[in-house]
Amino acid sequence: MLDKIIAFICAAIVQGIPLLYGATGEIITEKSGNLNLGIPGIMYVGGISGIIGGYLYEKSTADPSAVLCILIPLLACIIGSALMALIYSFLTITLHANQNVTGLALTTFGIGIGNFFGGSLLSFFGESGSISLLTTGKYYTTPFGFSIGDIEISFGFMAYLAVFIALATSFVLNRTRVGLHLRAVGENPATADAAGINVTLYKYLATCIGGAIAGMGGLYFVMDYTSGAWTNNGFGDRGWLAVAIVIFALWKPKSAIWSSFIFGGLYIVCVYIPGLSSATKELIKMLPYVVTIFVLVFTSARKKREHQPPASLGLPYFREER
Amino acid sequence: MSNKSGRKHEPLIHITKRASMVWYKAWIVRAVAIVAALLVSAVVITLLTKDNPVEVYAAMFKGSFGTERKVWVMLKELVVLLCVSLAVTPAFKMRFWNIGAEGQVLMGALGAAACMFYIDDKIPNVALIAVMLVVSILLGMIWGMIPAFFKAIWNTNETLFTLMMNYVAMQLISFFIMIWVPNGSSVMGTINSATESGWLPSLFGQKYLFSILIVAVTTVALFIYLKYSKQGYEISVVGESENTARYVGINVKKVIIRTMAISGGICGLAGFLLVSGINHTVSPNLAGGVGFTAIMVSWLAKFNPIVMILTSFLIVFLQIGAGEIATTFRLNESVADIVTGIILFFIIGCEFFVQYKINFRSKHKEEGHA
Numbered sequence: 001m002l003d004k005i006i007a008f009i010c011a012a013i014v015q016g017i018p019l020l021y022g023a024t025g026e027i028i029t030e031k032s033g034n035l036n037l038g039i040p041g042i043m044y045v046g047g048i049s050g051i052i053g054g055y056l057y058e059k060s061t062a063d064p065s066a067v068l069c070i071l072i073p074l075l076a077c078i079i080g081s082a083l084m085a086l087i088y089s090f091l092t093i094t095l096h097a098n099q100n101v102t103g104l105a106l107t108t109f110g111i112g113i114g115n116f117f118g119g120s121l122l123s124f125f126g127e128s129g130s131i132s133l134l135t136t137g138k139y140y141t142t143p144f145g146f147s148i149g150d151i152e153i154s155f156g157f158m159a160y161l162a163v164f165i166a167l168a169t170s171f172v173l174n175r176t177r178v179g180l181h182l183r184a185v186g187e188n189p190a191t192a193d194a195a196g197i198n199v200t201l202y203k204y205l206a207t208c209i210g211g212a213i214a215g216m217g218g219l220y221f222v223m224d225y226t227s228g229a230w231t232n233n234g235f236g237d238r239g240w241l242a243v244a245i246v247i248f249a250l251w252k253p254k255s256a257i258w259s260s261f262i263f264g265g266l267y268i269v270c271v272y273i274p275g276l277s278s279a280t281k282e283l284i285k286m287l288p289y290v291v292t293i294f295v296l297v298f299t300s301a302r303k304k305r306e307h308q309p310p311a312s313l314g315l316p317y318f319r320e321e322r
Numbered sequence: 323m324s325n326k327s328g329r330k331h332e333p334l335i336h337i338t339k340r341a342s343m344v345w346y347k348a349w350i351v352r353a354v355a356i357v358a359a360l361l362v363s364a365v366v367i368t369l370l371t372k373d374n375p376v377e378v379y380a381a382m383f384k385g386s387f388g389t390e391r392k393v394w395v396m397l398k399e400l401v402v403l404l405c406v407s408l409a410v411t412p413a414f415k416m417r418f419w420n421i422g423a424e425g426q427v428l429m430g431a432l433g434a435a436a437c438m439f440y441i442d443d444k445i446p447n448v449a450l451i452a453v454m455l456v457v458s459i460l461l462g463m464i465w466g467m468i469p470a471f472f473k474a475i476w477n478t479n480e481t482l483f484t485l486m487m488n489y490v491a492m493q494l495i496s497f498f499i500m501i502w503v504p505n506g507s508s509v510m511g512t513i514n515s516a517t518e519s520g521w522l523p524s525l526f527g528q529k530y531l532f533s534i535l536i537v538a539v540t541t542v543a544l545f546i547y548l549k550y551s552k553q554g555y556e557i558s559v560v561g562e563s564e565n566t567a568r569y570v571g572i573n574v575k576k577v578i579i580r581t582m583a584i585s586g587g588i589c590g591l592a593g594f595l596l597v598s599g600i601n602h603t604v605s606p607n608l609a610g611g612v613g614f615t616a617i618m619v620s621w622l623a624k625f626n627p628i629v630m631i632l633t634s635f636l637i638v639f640l641q642i643g644a645g646e647i648a649t650t651f652r653l654n655e656s657v658a659d660i661v662t663g664i665i666l667f668f669i670i671g672c673e674f675f676v677q678y679k680i681n682f683r684s685k686h687k688e689e690g691h692a
Contacts (some may be wrong), residue, residue, distance in 0.1 A: 035481070037421075087667060095674035100419055100481060101621050102670055104614045109663025112656045119654035120370075232656075240485060247482055278508075279500035286493040289486040296486075300478040309479070320338060 008265070008272045010153060014225060016264025017155075018043070018235075020162045021217030022242025023249065023256040024169050029085075029210035030246060031173060032203045033186040033312040034092060037103025039214050040239020041110020042084045046215020047222040048114040049073075049080025051230050054136040054223070055121060069139045073223060074216075081215020082208045084110055089207045093200060096316045107239070114218075118230040130229065137228025156224040158216070163257055165213060170253040182206055186310030189317040199317060217242065241267070244292040250299065250307050263288050337678050348676045355672030356636075359665040366664065370653065378647055385646025386639050396642055398530040398600060401537040402592060404634040406609075406616035408537075408544050408627055409588035412581045413466075414617070415548065415625045416561045422469065422484025424613030425491035426586045428606070429465040430458035430593020432495050435513060435604035438597070439502055443517045451522065451598060458594035459587045465491065466586020467579055474575035488613065492606040499604070512602045522599040533599035540588065545627040557581055589613075618666055640665060 022039055029036045036042075053076025058064055088106050091097040121131060145154020173179040184192040185202045193199045221235055222228065241263055248263070249255035266288040270281040299307045343351075360379075367378050386396045406423050413420040420426075437454040445453075465487060472478035499510045514521070525531040548554040560567045560577050567574050596608055619637055623629035644658030 037481075091667065091671055095671050096678070097670045097673060098621065100421070101618055101666075104421070104617060105663055105666035105670060108611070108614065108659050108666070112659025112663055115656035116654045116660055119656065232654075237489065240489070244482065244486060247479075277500075279497050282493050282496040282500055285496070286490050289489040289493075293483060293486050293490075296478055296483055297472050297476065300472065300476040303476075314481075318337075318339075320336075 004272070006153070008269075009261075010155075011268055011272075012265030013155065013159065013261050014264070015267050016260035016262075017159045017162045018217035018221045018225070018238055019242045019245055019263055020166060020256060020260035021220060022214045022239060023245040023260055024162070024166045024253050025210040025212070025214030025217070026243055026246045027210070027249070027251055027253050027256060028169060028173075028182075028213065029207050030251060030313055031182050031186045031310055032206035033189060033310055033315065033317070034088070034203060034207050035099050035103065035314040036085070036088055036106075036207060036210070037100060037243065038084065038088050038106025038110060039103075039211075039243055040237070041107035041113075042081045042211050042214050043110075043218035043221075043239045043242070044114030044235055045084050045110045045218070046077045046081040046212075047218030047235060048117045048230070049215070050077035050219040051131060051133065051222055051228075052076060052117060052121060054133045054228065055131065058133055058135055059125070064135050066139050069136045073136060073140075073219060077215050077219040078212045081218070082212040084215070085208045085211025086204075088211070089204045092316065093203050093207075096318055099314050099316070111233075114235070115232045118232050130231070133223075133228035135228075137223055137226075140223035141227050156220075158220045158224055162216075162220070165216075166253045166257050169213075173253065183310070186312060189312055190319075193317075193319060199319075203317075214242065238267075241288055244288065247299070247309075248292055248295050251309060266291065334682065336681050338681060340677060340679050343676055351672050351675050352669065355668045356665065359668035362668070363661045363664050366660070367647065367657070370657070378651075379643075381646050381650045382639075382643025385643045388646075392642075394528065394530055396638060397534055399638045399642065400634055401530075401534050402596060402600070403612055403615060403619060403638055404630060405537045405540060405592040405595065406589060406612050407619040407623070407630050407634055408540055409585050409592060410613075410616050411544065411585075411620045411625050411627065411630070412548065412554075412557055413585040414620055416557045416578065416581050418470070418473065418578060418582065418585075419481040420466065420469075420484050420582065420585055421481055421613065421617060422465070422487045423585075423589050423616055424609045424611065425484070425488035426462040426465045426589030427593040427596070427609045427613065428488075428491040428495055430462040430590030431597045431604050431608050432491070432498060432593070433457040433461040433590070434594045434597040435510075436498065438513045438602075442514055454598055455591075455594055458597075459590040462586040462588070462590020462593060463583045464586070466582040466589065470579045470582030474578045495604060495606045495608075510603050510605060513597075513604075514602070521602055522595075530600065533595045536591070536595065536599075540591065541627050541631065544588075548625070548627065553577075553580070615662075622669055636665075637662065 022043055026036060026039050050073035054069065054073040057068060057072045084106060088102055091102045092099050118131065122128060140158065141156050143154035144157060144160065145152055147153065173183065181192065181197045182202055184195070184197060185199050189199045217238075218235060221238070222230055226234065245256055245259045245263055249259040267285075269287070270276060270284040273284070276284070364378065368374075385392065387393055406427060409426070410420050410423050434454040434457065437450065437457055441450055441453065469478070469480050469483040469487060472483065473480045496508065499508060503510055522532045525535070548557065556567070556572050556577050559570065559572060560574055564574055567577070593609075597604055601608065615637060619630060619634045622633040640662055641658045644661045645655050647653060648655040648657050
């Protein structure tokens with residue numbers, strides 16, 4: 001029984017890691033006042049950029065080294081997802097476009113890019129079959145673990161990195177001047193501007209860094225969870241769950257850690273409960289979304305100040321318009 | 323920031339909001355944006371296919387207008403997208419971000435499918451279709467009114483609420499399919515394929531004509547409702563400023579809930595058309611992301627139902643065309659999403675040049691300050 005519970009918790013954490021990357025990235029973005037609904041698309045692009053980077057490297061050399069196998073996809077992923085976030089930033093910040101419309105267009109675009117290159121990358125090089133980067137996947141899945149008694153618990157390095165990034169984000173947001181300025185921009189950009197903070201720069205940087213972190217969730221999924229294999233639409237709707245976790249965690253990166261693991265658990269719990277009919281399983285899969293709705297309703301009903309989203313979330317800032 | 327030289331600092335460019343732009347100039351800007359987007363897409367497609375872009379666009383055109391059948395399929399896609407775009411418009415005009423159209427469509431589809439499944443040929447076909455229509459619209463309404471209710475009383479964030487409702491609806495459909503399909507398969511076949519009860523009849527031998535007519539009537543009705551009715555006016559006022567609306571005595575909560583009921587109801591109608599008029603089956607992917615595309619269609623048309631016919635045609639044409647390219651040039655069909663994305667970015671971006679004016683620093687002024 002105990003080993004089953006631990007196996008479930010480990011599986012929940014593995015499911016939760018991509019969500020945690022996405023949620024941390026979206027928290028940074030939303031703290032600057034940008035509601036980036038393009039996160040699901042960015043996560044697809046993060047995954048496929050990593051795959052393309054890894055594929056080209058594995059193809060170019062007969063003897064891939066471990067360091068480059070890890071660094072090249074990681075770098076490709078960060079560049080790809082940051083570029084996506086840059087499109088969003090340029091349209092919403094510089095061109096004052098509507099954030100929801102831009103975000104949804106970015107999601108369509110990003111999922112399209114992911115599935116397009118996922119489906120045709122090999123045929124560009126005259127190969128057939130489906131993408132499977134065994135060597136790169138091997139390095140990404142190398143477990144780092146510990147054991148309690150005779151139960152072994154281990155994850156790939158990107159799982160630890162996700163938790164570290166969430167903690168670091170929490171520190172930067174709450175304990176540093178940069179974090180203070182960023183929160184000021186998200187709460188009231190006009191006041192922040194008057195105080196001499198470069199609102200445009202903060203919004204651009206927060207959105208692009210947030211996008212890059214979210215993209216790493218896609219990378220973790222393709223490199224660690226599926227060991228270097230790509231399936232079209234394999235990432236599913238996890239991007240929207242990441243957006244939901246931001247609300248569930250009340251815009252706090254530290255709470256996002258355990259929230260992601262809970263959501264990861266809810267995502268797969270139906271597999272671990274014995275004796276369920278397949279119809280009931282479908283109902284249980286509804287849980288993450290229903291839970292998010294409840295959190296939304298309760299936080300809005302209680303109106304506690306520290307539980308509210310950044311005050312200017314979703315609104316464009318135009319200095320000349322006050 | 324500091325003016326050590328004592329000269330007044332003036333940035334190279336500064337941006338001011340236009341009071342208004344002549345309508346034809348605004349449309350010229352938008353047309354230029356679409357042309358630019360098509361050029362960029364052409365470059366992207368040429369890089370991918372290494373083929374002549376003119377041929378590629380010819381293939382796109384053939385995809386929508388190649389044969390009579392293709393035209394009907396295109397019209398079918400068009401009316402579904404148009405119907406959902408119409409649905410999100412009233413809510414959108416009120417600044418209520420209903421991105422849950424997908425879920426409301428699915429609930430409508432679920433209602434229609436349930437009626438077909440349980441009632442089948444126990445009552446005459448006309449009665450069955452009427453029941454299905456009512457149930458679909460009601461379910462869509464309920465799905466739309468739940469977030470509206472919480473928005474009205476507690477100002478709950480509707481963007482995320484409606485988004486989550488999409489997935490709840492999808493899981494509900496998966497749940498019912500599991501119950502309805504006995505062998506544990508997760509795919510629902512064609513419902514009532516023997517009796518054809520609950521299927522919208524063909525008109526003049528055309529399967530989709532009935533659905534097309536229903537959407538055409540809805541388009542005109544919504545145009546009149548938004549433009550000439552008192553309720554339509556209230557929606558605009560609430561959208562412009564809730565405080566103004568309260569000041570002039572509009573019951574904002576009532577308007578929010580009522581408008582979302584309409585929005586959800588039209589989505590339910592789209593769900594009914596998908597099941598009864600077009601697919602005769604139900605699946606969690608039945609709506610295929612149409613809820614998101616509809617938001618962009620509605621926004622591009624500036625909430626005008628008649629213009630929406632054009633904008634939804636543009637999107638459908640691009641999507642079908644890109645699909646045709648994918649088959650002709652053996653590409654993955656996701657190229658359609660990429661092209662749609664590029665075009666949307668350009669159209670979204672060009673609004674900036676419609677609304678704002680860019681002023682360059684003039685030389686003359688600079689000399690004056692020196």
